[in-house]
Structure formats: C-alpha cells, structure tokens
Amino acid sequence: MAQVAVAAYSPYLERMDGARPGPLDADYAAAVTDTEAWVVERDGEVVAFLLLVAEDDALLLDNVAVLPSHHGTGIGRALLTLAEGRARAHELDRIRLFTHVTMVENQRLYERLGYVETHRGGEGGLVRVFYEKVL
Template sequence: MNIRRIDSGFDRWDDLLALILSSFAYMNGRIDPPSSAIALTSSSLARKAQAEIAFLALDGEMLVGCIFLRPETDCLYIGKLAIRPDAQGRGIGRRLLEIAEETARSLKLSTLRLETRIELVANHATFAHWGFAKTAENSHTGFARTTSIEMRKVLGA
C-alpha cells in the first residue's frame, strides 16, 4: 500500500468520489440527516482538496482510502476518512490516521478532532480503540436531538 498527498497533478476525481460514496453507502437510511458525502461532486472534491490537506491510499493504481485534514486553531480536523468496503480491515484507516498525527505534529497541533454520527456506534468504538475520546454532542441545523458526537485525540510528544 502506498500513501501519497493529493497534489495539483491529481486528476482521478471521479474515482475518488466513487471511493467516498462506496465507503459511506452503508450509512444511507441509517443516519439523519443524510451524509454530506452524497452532495459531493468531482468538482467540489477538487476544491476541497485545494482548501484542505488530503492523502490517498493506493493498492497499485487502485484508490483504496483517503483522508481530508483541515487545520483549526487548536487541532487538526479529520474529515472524509474513507476506505473502500472491500479493503476495510487491512489497517488502511489506521495508517491514514498515523499520517494525520504526523501532519498535526508538523503543524504544531497537539490534538486530532473528528465528528461521527450518533447512530454509528461501531465507528465510535473504532475511534475509541484508536485513542479518541468523546468530547461533545452536536446537532445539525434544524434538529433538536443530538445528531453527531465530537471525538478528540491528544497526541503525545
């Protein structure tokens, strides 16, 4: 497996969109509101990659994972961590999170932050296993109930 940062020469936006949509497909009908992934387009992904720090995991030429990172004042936000369903369980997500940790350290940020939907209890457990702790409950606009939780991981030196 090869990990590389998305740069200006990357042109496989349709493939990346397909990867994200396939990875997030299991959420369809399980979470409310629906995932923001369904609103992505190849063009919006290209803009997102320009505005954020994005990495790909490749198995040969096949895209098998991605992660988008956004520096914030006190942390590095992890968004759109996606692994192809047929590639899950091979340590790709863990490796992408290690890249996020390295990136945070290089930016002098001591914490990783992510959000996961309240309904996705297995994701909560996975992130907890990877060292994240629940730090907040949030509601999407228009919802009176909790729709997501925030989790953070404080990085060691």
C-alpha cells in the same frame, strides 16, 4: 475520492432516516485544493483517502474513508496514524473529528485509538458525535 465516499458512506443511509452523510455530497475537486488531502492507491485505483484541516488549536480530521473491500487491511488505521504525524508537523497537539451518531463502528474504532467523546450536537437534522485526541 467520490467513489470511495459513496462506497464507504452509502451503507449508513438506511440508519440515518433519510439524512445524507455530508461526504456523499462533498466537492472533492475543491477538497483537494482547500484541505490537506491524502489518497491510498492500490493497482492504480484510489481505495482510501484522508482530508485534514489545520485549525488554530487542533487538526480537524475532516474525512477519512476506505473502500469496504479494503476494510480490515490496516489502511484506515494507517491514515489515522498519518493524521497524528501531520498534526505534530503543524505543531498541534490535538486532533478533532466528528461522526454521525449512527456510525457506531467508526465510534468504536476512534475510541480504541484513544479518541475521547467531547460532546454531541445536532445541526440540520443530523446528530453528530464529536471526538478529540490529545497527542
């Protein structure tokens, strides 16, 4: 999963003025045991992944990443649809997520899929945009 994160998030480094997206430094071995992790493989290679965390009142979409070579193939959208199904399986009626303010492509995708911006906030030099989707 780490190689997918590097490929997916490295293009944003220049926009982020020296800040690093959290997924570049995540411990994916721990994520597999600490979150609900899903991967997509093609020809034995991981090309995308989804990390989910069930909270009391919503499902947190902790991370979704797709190799740039597989953008536009529907994998990302399928993983977001899977997240909705997993929220329902956990009997949760909302999904929450956040993204860096400079990741405008992600923001447009989330908004097209029915996510609504709830607020913006900063922490450690990062400005994040928070979204929620009511199912």
